[in-house]
Amino acid sequence: MDSDATAAQLRRGVAGPCILALLAGGPRYGLEIVKELDAAGQLLTSQGTVYPLLGRLSDAGWVTSRWEVVDGGRPRRYYDITEAGLNELGTFRDEWNRFSTAVDTLLGRPITEVAHA
Amino acid sequence: MPDIHHLVERYLGHFDAASSALPEPRRTALREEIANHLSELVPAGTHDDDARLALLEFGGPEEILGQEAGAPVARATRPKIIGVVAVGVTIVAVVASIWLGVAAPDEQSASPSPSGSHSEPALVRSDPTGPERVTSGPAFDDYATEAGELPPLPEGASWPSGVPVGADAGLVPDASGVLQAGAGVVIANFTYACAWEIEYIEASSAQVRERAEAAVIALTEWSDYFWAPIDQEHSWAVAVLDGDPHSIRSDVATTCMQAGIHDVHNVLRERGL
Numbered sequence: 236m237d238s239d240a241t242a243a244q245l246r247r248g249v250a251g252p253c254i255l256a257l258l259a260g261g262p263r264y265g266l267e268i269v270k271e272l273d274a275a276g277q278l279l280t281s282q283g284t285v286y287p288l289l290g291r292l293s294d295a296g297w298v299t300s301r302w303e304v305v306d307g308g309r310p311r312r313y314y315d316i317t318e319a320g321l322n323e324l325g326t327f328r329d330e331w332n333r334f335s336t337a338v339d340t341l342l343g344r345p346i347t348e349v350a351h352a
Numbered sequence: 353m354p355d356i357h358h359l360v361e362r363y364l365g366h367f368d369a370a371s372s373a374l375p376e377p378r379r380t381a382l383r384e385e386i387a388n389h390l391s392e393l394v395p396a397g398t399h400d401d402d403a404r405l406a407l408l409e410f411g412g413p414e415e416i417l418g419q420e421a422g423a424p425v426a427r428a429t430r431p432k433i434i435g436v437v438a439v440g441v442t443i444v445a446v447v448a449s450i451w452l453g454v455a456a457p458d459e460q461s462a463s464p465s466p467s468g469s470h471s472e473p474a475l476v477r478s479d480p481t482g483p484e485r486v487t488s489g490p491a492f493d494d495y496a497t498e499a500g501e502l503p504p505l506p507e508g509a510s511w512p513s514g515v516p517v518g519a520d521a522g523l524v525p526d527a528s529g530v531l532q533a534g535a536g537v538v539i540a541n542f543t544y545a546c547a548w549e550i551e552y553i554e555a556s557s558a559q560v561r562e563r564a565e566a567a568v569i570a571l572t573e574w575s576d577y578f579w580a581p582i583d584q585e586h587s588w589a590v591a592v593l594d595g596d597p598h599s600i601r602s603d604v605a606t607t608c609m610q611a612g613i614h615d616v617h618n619v620l621r622e623r624g625l
Binding site (some may be wrong): 237266290312 | 378381382384386388389392409410411412413416417419420423516537
């Protein structure tokens with residue numbers, strides 16, 4: 236199993252919900268989201284892929300966005316989570332808890348026990 | 353475009369060229385986001401090394417557009433053919449592998465010139481097939497500067513006299529009909545690649561090995577110059593120059609289209625190439 240490919244697949248699956256989780260704490264712009272995802276553990280395959288993800292979250296109706304001009308004229312697009320986005324985040328949290336518990340249970344077993352189960 | 357780092361400008365030029373298939377208004381929105389992000393991440397005065405690192409971490413246009421399409425990013429799994437420093441032995445090996453492929457007797461339908469001389473009019477010339485060209489504006493200025501910095505075109509080819517108005521491949525004219533700044537650099541580079549890909553096809557068909565080798569070396573070095581700052585995987589070189597001898601033939605029409613030079617595929621076919 237290619238560990239890079241595995242990590243990329245995992246990131247691809249969780250990056251969207253993680254963005255929703257960040258936005259549940261308040262509006263953020265793209266670079267801010269990238270920095271927080273990086274700080275949490277490099278949850279993007281590369282920084283620029285945050286924008287296609289945000290586009291998909293927007294298409295799904297889970298986030299909205301608006302332009303604001305800050306820092307003496309610099310435009311920034313701020314993203315905010317919608318009610319539907321909060322519901323989606325809640326659903327994902329429930330699924331993730333069940334999923335991660337199941338995986339942790341298996342991964343936590345000694346290797347010999349797994350091999351002979 | 354003031355206050356923009358030259359490597360960011362080049363990156364955005366790549367993005368424009370690579371995103372032509374993306375529907376509007378999504379393409380414009382995505383470009384706007386990326387341009388704002390990079391202008392904040394890589395201010396105009398940033399050292400080139402730091403800018404390259406930042407752009408590398410940001411990800412190449414192809415990777416971002418792959419994510420936009422919802423498809424896994426296709427990454428080259430074959431070994432790189434070149435590093436940041438091109439290795440002569442590797443280039444020779446690539447030349448040999450491509451040459452052996454194109455020189456197979458059952459692949460050629462043309463009647464090659466024994467001398468390999470340039471008997472047909474050049475496709476890359478001052479007035480190439482394609483849209484009308486303009487000789488003023490920021491795109492033309494960028495084009496002229498970049499063309500002056502690139503190595504020479506192959507024998508018989510010459511730089512088109514201007515940049516195309518309203519060229520496709522995502523190069524969008526502004527309100528005055530002049531292409532956006534950054535497009536000129538892209539057009540110059542794809543013109544260079546187009547000319548050398550045609551040179552390779554003509555030379556390999558005519559079985560003039562020296563010319564074909566020179567073309568592959570020119571394209572390899574160009575790839576290192578043009579793609580390496582934003583594409584550490586050397587995806588273009590791996591896809592076009594490595595392994596499959598037909599890849600340059602497959603690539604040439606697209607490359608020339610990015611330069612605003614149209615109908616190349618048909619002309620080459622008419623010439624039996």
